[in-house]
Amino acid sequence: MLGPSSGAEGQADAGASPATRGGTAVRTLRRLAILVSVLVALFFLPWWTLFSAGTDWPFPVVLVGTVLFVAAGIALPVLMVMGHGRRRSDRAARVADTTLGVVWVLFAWSALSGLLRLVLIVLGVGDPARSRIVSVLLAVIGAGLLAWGYREAMRVPRVVRLDVTVPRLGRGLDGTRVVVLADTHYGPIDRAGWSARVAEAVNELDADVVCHAGDIADGSPDQRREQAAPLGTMRSRLAKVYVTGNHEYSGEAQGWLDLMAELGWEPLHNRHVVVERGGAGLVLAGVDDVTAEYSGQTGHRANLAGALAGADPDLPVLLVAHQPKYVRQAASAGIDLQISGHTHGGQIWPFNFLVRIDQPVVHGLSRHGERTQLYTSRGTGFWGPPFRIFAPSEITVLTLRSE
Numbered sequence: 001m002l003g004p005s006s007g008a009e010g011q012a013d014a015g016a017s018p019a020t021r022g023g024t025a026v027r028t029l030r031r032l033a034i035l036v037s038v039l040v041a042l043f044f045l046p047w048w049t050l051f052s053a054g055t056d057w058p059f060p061v062v063l064v065g066t067v068l069f070v071a072a073g074i075a076l077p078v079l080m081v082m083g084h085g086r087r088r089s090d091r092a093a094r095v096a097d098t099t100l101g102v103v104w105v106l107f108a109w110s111a112l113s114g115l116l117r118l119v120l121i122v123l124g125v126g127d128p129a130r131s132r133i134v135s136v137l138l139a140v141i142g143a144g145l146l147a148w149g150y151r152e153a154m155r156v157p158r159v160v161r162l163d164v165t166v167p168r169l170g171r172g173l174d175g176t177r178v179v180v181l182a183d184t185h186y187g188p189i190d191r192a193g194w195s196a197r198v199a200e201a202v203n204e205l206d207a208d209v210v211c212h213a214g215d216i217a218d219g220s221p222d223q224r225r226e227q228a229a230p231l232g233t234m235r236s237r238l239a240k241v242y243v244t245g246n247h248e249y250s251g252e253a254q255g256w257l258d259l260m261a262e263l264g265w266e267p268l269h270n271r272h273v274v275v276e277r278g279g280a281g282l283v284l285a286g287v288d289d290v291t292a293e294y295s296g297q298t299g300h301r302a303n304l305a306g307a308l309a310g311a312d313p314d315l316p317v318l319l320v321a322h323q324p325k326y327v328r329q330a331a332s333a334g335i336d337l338q339i340s341g342h343t344h345g346g347q348i349w350p351f352n353f354l355v356r357i358d359q360p361v362v363h364g365l366s367r368h369g370e371r372t373q374l375y376t377s378r379g380t381g382f383w384g385p386p387f388r389i390f391a392p393s394e395i396t397v398l399t400l401r402s403e
Contacts, residue, residue: 035077043073046106049113050135054127057135072099083188088219090188097188101348101385105149106142108350113138149348149387156197157380157393159205162365164373166336168316169402172278178318179205179236180396182213182341183379185247186227189386198380198395199230205397207236209275212265213341213377214245214289214322221255232263238275240265243286245322245342247383249295253288268320270303272311282400283311285335286320304329318400324359324376331369338374339398345378345391352391363391 051057051065076099083093113134120130169176179202186195202210212231217224234240242260244253257267266273268286275282285307293301308317316336321327324340345363346352352362360368361376368374378394 039073039077042103042107043069046103046110046138049110049138050106053134054131055135056128056131072103076100076103084218088223093188097384098386101149101387102142102146104348104351104385105145105387105389106138109138109141109145145389146387149389152388152392153382153386154191154194155393156194156201157395159201159397160394161397161399162375163399163401164337164365164375165401165403166316166318166373167371167403168314168336169282169400170278170280171402172276172280173282173400174402176208176238176277176282176400177206178209178211178339178398178400179207180211180213180339180341180375180377180398181380182322182377183215183245183344183383184212184217184228184381185215185379185383186217186224186381187219187383190227191381192227192229195227195230196233199233201395202234205395207397208238208277209284209318210234210236210240211284211320211339212240212242212260213320213339214243215247215341215379215383216242216245216256216260218247218250218383220252221259225259228259228263231260231265238277239273239284241268241273241284241286241320242266243268243320243322244289244292244300246289246291249289249291249297249300253292253295253297253300268307270301270306272307272317274311274315281312281315283308283315283317284320285311285317287326289322290326302326302329304333308333324361324374327360327368327372327374330374331372335372337400338372339377340374341377341379343376343378344383344388347379347382347389347391348385348387349390 047065047069051062076096079092079096082089083096116137117130117134120133217228242265244256248256257269260267270287272283272285275284287302287304287307288300290302311317319330319335319338321330321338321340323342327338330338343355343359343362346355355362361374363376363378366374375398377396378391380393380395382388382393
């Protein structure tokens with residue numbers, strides 16, 4: 001692999017003006033400063049709440065707590081690079097992802113603990129008792145949420161059932177059951193057994209159509225083949241369709257399309273298929289993730305016109321697109337129903353509020369324009385931190401109804 005100063009990039013760097021190189025250096029330093037600031041904030045606030053802020057704990061307690069927080073703060077970025085960079089060390093990724101989840105929960109609830117501190121001040125509780133109450137409650141609540149969140153992440157998702165009226169749907173397809181999976185994120189934690197249990201749960205739903213809305217895994221098909229294998233055992237009457245998510249484009253997107261085809265799925269790589277029953281038809285279309293265009297992978301980009309090329313305009317269209325924000329294009333094209341994932345419902349509260357900045361919807365059924373509806377799944381698996389807190393995973397059954 002070419003280094004940063006070799007090949008075309010090296011020639012570009014060599015030919016760049018001093019002002020351009022200086023601007024690049026400034027941007028790099030700015031990003032580094034932001035990263036360091038975020039890390040310091042994430043670790044400082046919970047440390048301050050637990051071990052400082054008037055708690056007056058014995059010195060050995062403060063020392064041990066400080067050493068643990070400093071060590072974790074230094075180790076996190078190093079392990080993230082080892083786990084999710086070129087080396088792809090699953091062991092490093094597991095430790096880094098878990099650490100990130102723990103510190104996020106402690107940070108969020110440390111911020112909220114300020115409300116409890118105000119209440120105790122009003123009640124006349126002074127320090128160190130006041131700060132010790134806050135500290136102990138933070139530790140108890142954090143540990144409880146993390147234990148519960150881990151169980152929620154590792155369980156077979158609950159089944160969410162919803163009727164969706166599609167006015168243009170023919171009566172022959174009234175009652176069609178569409179089972180939705182998304183964001184399985186097979187990854188550093190080996191979940192082959194979990195994957196098999198999910199497949200069993202899907203097969204019990206007697207699906208007409210099964211959709212996988214992307215982010216199938218973190219890693220290559222060769223790395224995650226065993227975890228993905230149970231997808232090949234899933235059954236449906238009419239079709240099983242799959243689209244790429246943004247995480248496929250950090251690796252081998254085409255490899256995942258090929259593997260899913262091998263497992264008996266229809267990869268909707270900017271294409272469509274038509275399912276029919278009782279004289280009625282439904283177009284199942286899919287597009288690449290919106291990040292595909294910038295991935296450098298030839299022939300990959302979200303192309304709705306290409307996906308619908310040759311489709312009967314009188315038939316209703318169910319579009320599978322990984323990110324909810326693609327609904328803008330879907331609504332402009334008069335799509336009847338878009339199915340998406342990507343958001344995980346926030347995965348770990350209150351991250352859902354940050355997700356909402358980037359996406360029009362975090363979870364559930366919504367309407368966009370005169371015709372288009374969007375269903376956003378919370379996702380079947382989890383990404384990174386093995387926790388789901390106030391954002392349960394789901395296997396979704398959408399029963400399509402005609403007028």
